[in-house]
Amino acid sequence: MTHFLAAAGDAGEPWWIALIKAAIVINVVLFGFAYLTLLERKVMGRMQLRYGPNRAGPYGLLQPIADLMKLIRKESFFPAAAIDMLYIIAPFLAAFTALTTFSVIPWGPGWEIAGYQVNGYIADLPIALLLIFAVGSIGIYGFIIGGWASDSKFALLGSMRTCAQLVSYEVSLALSVLGVILMAGSLSLVEIVAAQDAEIWYVIPQIVGFVVFILAGTAETSRAPFDLPEAEQELVAGYHTEFGGMRFGLFSMAEYINLITLSGLAVTLFLGGWHGPWLPGPVWFLLKVFVLLFFFIWMRTTLPRLRYDQLMRFGWKVLLPVATVNAVVTALLVVWI
Amino acid sequence: MQPFGTLKGFGVTFKHIFKKPITQQYPEYKRPVYPRFRGRHRLHRHANGLEKCVGCSLCAAACPSDCIRVVAAENTPDHRVSAGERYARIYEINLSRCIFCGYCELACPFDAITLGNEFELSEYSRDDLIYTKEMLLAEPIKRVPIQDPDLYDTPIPAYKSSS
Numbered sequence: 001m002t003h004f005l006a007a008a009g010d011a012g013e014p015w016w017i018a019l020i021k022a023a024i025v026i027n028v029v030l031f032g033f034a035y036l037t038l039l040e041r042k043v044m045g046r047m048q049l050r051y052g053p054n055r056a057g058p059y060g061l062l063q064p065i066a067d068l069m070k071l072i073r074k075e076s077f078f079p080a081a082a083i084d085m086l087y088i089i090a091p092f093l094a095a096f097t098a099l100t101t102f103s104v105i106p107w108g109p110g111w112e113i114a115g116y117q118v119n120g121y122i123a124d125l126p127i128a129l130l131l132i133f134a135v136g137s138i139g140i141y142g143f144i145i146g147g148w149a150s151d152s153k154f155a156l157l158g159s160m161r162t163c164a165q166l167v168s169y170e171v172s173l174a175l176s177v178l179g180v181i182l183m184a185g186s187l188s189l190v191e192i193v194a195a196q197d198a199e200i201w202y203v204i205p206q207i208v209g210f211v212v213f214i215l216a217g218t219a220e221t222s223r224a225p226f227d228l229p230e231a232e233q234e235l236v237a238g239y240h241t242e243f244g245g246m247r248f249g250l251f252s253m254a255e256y257i258n259l260i261t262l263s264g265l266a267v268t269l270f271l272g273g274w275h276g277p278w279l280p281g282p283v284w285f286l287l288k289v290f291v292l293l294f295f296f297i298w299m300r301t302t303l304p305r306l307r308y309d310q311l312m313r314f315g316w317k318v319l320l321p322v323a324t325v326n327a328v329v330t331a332l333l334v335v336w337i
Numbered sequence: 338m339q340p341f342g343t344l345k346g347f348g349v350t351f352k353h354i355f356k357k358p359i360t361q362q363y364p365e366y367k368r369p370v371y372p373r374f375r376g377r378h379r380l381h382r383h384a385n386g387l388e389k390c391v392g393c394s395l396c397a398a399a400c401p402s403d404c405i406r407v408v409a410a411e412n413t414p415d416h417r418v419s420a421g422e423r424y425a426r427i428y429e430i431n432l433s434r435c436i437f438c439g440y441c442e443l444a445c446p447f448d449a450i451t452l453g454n455e456f457e458l459s460e461y462s463r464d465d466l467i468y469t470k471e472m473l474l475a476e477p478i479k480r481v482p483i484q485d486p487d488l489y490d491t492p493i494p495a496y497k498s499s500s
Contacts, residue, residue: 047350049358302350303343 013117022103022122029102033256034064040297047301074245079150082242086149091247094142094254097135098261104128105264106190107274108281120274120281121190128189129181132265133174136220139254140166143229146251147239158238161308162222162229168315169219169226175323176212179205179330180269193273203270208326210270212319214295217262219315221255223296225303228311263292369482370454375437376481377455378430380473381448383420388474389449390428391421396441396450404434405441421447428470433463454481 038053038060045052053060078087108120125131140162147159180202181187184195196202203210219226222238230238240251267273267288274281276288306314361368370376381389392409410426418424442451455477460466 043354046354046358049353049356049360051358051360051362298347298350302346 013119017116017118018122021118025102025107025122026099029099029257029260030253032260033253034068036256036260036293037067037252038064039293040300043294043297044301047298068249071246071249076247077242077244079152079242081151083149083151086145087242088247090142090146090149091243091250091254092142094139094146095250095257097139097142098254098257101132101135101139101261102257102264104131104189105261105268106193107264107285109274124188124190127187129177129187129192129269132261133170136258136261137170139258142254143239143251146243147241150239150242152242154236155239155241158229158235158241161235162239165219165222165226165229165311165315168312169216169319172212172315172319172323173216173220175320175327176209176216177269178323178327179209182327182330182334189268189273193268193275196272197275201270201272203272206270206326206330208322209330210266212323212326213266213270214292216315216319216323217266218296218299219311221259221262223259224300225305226311227300227305228308231305259293259296260289263289263296266292367482369484370456371484374454374456374483375439375452377432377453377458377477378435378441378468378473379451379453379477380428380470381451382474387417388419388424389447390425390445391419391447391449392423392425392428393446395444395446399440399444401438401440402434402436404431405429406431425470428473430468430473431466432458432468433466453477454483456481 041063042052042060053063056062056066103122104125106121106124110117110119112118143162143166144159147155147162180192183199183202183205184192186192186195192202222229229235230240235241240248243251264285267285271288274285276284279287383389392407394407394409397403397405397407406427406429407425408427409423412418412422412424437452439452450473458466
């Protein structure tokens with residue numbers, strides 16, 4: 001904890017500015033989550049020749065607020081055979097870890113406001129990338145525990161699938177960013193962004209890594225076409241079948257925020273972070289994240305769900321070798337050139 | 338080639354963003370019903386103002402869900418309600434049970450009851466769904482647009498829509 005605070009307050013920045021920034025970033029991310037659900041429903045609707053939600057407020061802009069009110073006011077349903085403690089903790093664990101990972105992603109160059117140094121990130125850890133993967137893996141516990149503790153066969157099957165899928169694709173995800181780490185020579189996201197500004201956006205030399213990262217990331221956030229953990233036609237809703245009200249809301253929040261974090265990470269690692277001409281850094285960052293989020297929604301509308309054996313075969317026999325070869329070739333090139 | 342087929346799919350979904358949605362915005366736009374649409378019941382009168390219903394209860398007998406209740410009474414010279422010997426003193430349809438099959442319409446020997454076009458029948462209470470004779474005889478308040486009868490009416494002459 002002290003180390004984290006020290007990291008947050010480094011580079012001449014008072015610790016309370018980091019606290020204010022954390023509050024702002026959390027609220028921006030939560031706001032982004034709320035309107036990402038609306039954006040997804042709207043875009044999916046238009047792609048399917050529907051309007052999507054358009055009743056609550058002008059153009060349906062108040063729909064996320066209405067959904068939130070509905071979820072909060074719902075009865076807190078509780079299966080009789082559920083394991084109390086784990087059942088209650090699971091959604092919080094998922095949502096908490098999802099929110100935590102965003103703290104190390106840089107979104108601006110840093111400013112000097114009223115004589116105070118304000119950095120463009122909450123925390124610059126020397127092991128930021130490792131932290132994201134570590135905390136993300138803890139978040140998976142939320143899904144697995146939630147499905148198991150709710151004592152339902154659908155939830156259990158859903159969490160088993162989540163477990164298998166996330167373990168399989170986490171390997172490819174970690175290997176796909178290895179090339180970036182080798183090229184930048186650092187695990188700190190701030191330094192990776194700086195290295196991209198000095199050289200070139202890593203999406204160009206690391207295009208294979210980028211594609212693998214996006215595909216594995218889609219599976220990691222269990223979005224279509226890799227949404228087997230919550231395949232509605234087979235499993236009702238997957239691991240959160242037995243969760244209702246705001247408990248379900250927290251799971252859903254964790255999923256969407258994981259998607260936002262993944263997009264932010266892809267932007268940071270491959271698309272030059274917050275760098276870009278004319279516009280200020282945070283605007284560029286949000287813009288790039290928005291484009292990636294749109295792509296994820298687009299992919300959800302376009303591609304049908306994979307079969308389970310196809311999913312496993314794709315993960316282990318295609319993505320993993322490709323990511324490994326990419327990492328090895330990058331390592332050789334980095335050493336010899 | 339499968340990868341290119343996948344990319345083509347992305348193109349198709351993206352193109353559809355710019356097309357006009359086919360959704361009909363229901364409360365603002367009411368889709369016209371067909372002339373023989375079976376909606377809320379209506380009771381009819383003769384041109385001289387007398388009710389067509391004579392209280393024979395054939396509709397109640399034909400009703401599969403048993404939602405029609407008819408209590409008949411004798412017409413007297415100074416209290417003449419219908420054209421026949423008797424009239425329906427009480428005529429109630431419980432629309433929360435009605436399945437809109439139209440058998441009452443078929444059973445009626447005097448065309449006193451027909452199924453109209455109104456389908457917006459929501460109420461806040463079950464009691465409000467019991468329609469009395471006065472409600473069924475009155476002109477419906479809500480009007481539903483009807484498709485062109487010449488285009489959509491039945492080809493069977495005996496079943497031609499009267500409207």
